[in-house]
Amino acid sequence: MVTKGIRGAITVENNSEEAIKSATLELLTKIVELNNISSDKISHAIFTLTNDLNAAFPAKFARLDFGWKDVAMMCFHELDVPEGLKMCLRLLVVVNCDDSFKPEFVYLKGASNLR
Numbered sequence: 001m002v003t004k005g006i007r008g009a010i011t012v013e014n015n016s017e018e019a020i021k022s023a024t025l026e027l028l029t030k031i032v033e034l035n036n037i038s039s040d041k042i043s044h045a046i047f048t049l050t051n052d053l054n055a056a057f058p059a060k061f062a063r064l065d066f067g068w069k070d071v072a073m074m075c076f077h078e079l080d081v082p083e084g085l086k087m088c089l090r091l092l093v094v095v096n097c098d099d100s101f102k103p104e105f106v107y108l109k110g111a112s113n114l115r
Helices: 015-035 057-065 109-114
Strands: 002-009 042-049 072-077 088-097 107-108
Touching: 002 015, 015 057, 015 088, 015 109, 042 057, 057 072, 057 107, 088 109, 107 109
Parallel strands: 002 107, 042 072
Antiparallel strands: 002 088, 042 088
């Protein structure tokens, strides 16, 4: 068994708990569906938010709404690059998988410009 990372990002409408929750759940739903992963296969998840987003911890919504109670998760601020995308939530989900697993990355809304 190996570990592989699944990357994703989404822009958030505004700096509110509800907007961060909505964006987090949309991104998580798409990543889980496209990659057919269950929480028991997840090693850990890292969320980053740009400095203009601080109203909520995205990991909270993964734990409460997706049941990721046994998944190690951390939330950080993204590096504040002057010309970088604003209002952006990024996610790295690291999964335990077979070597043949090919992760599908997910970039939604304004974050689609990142790829």
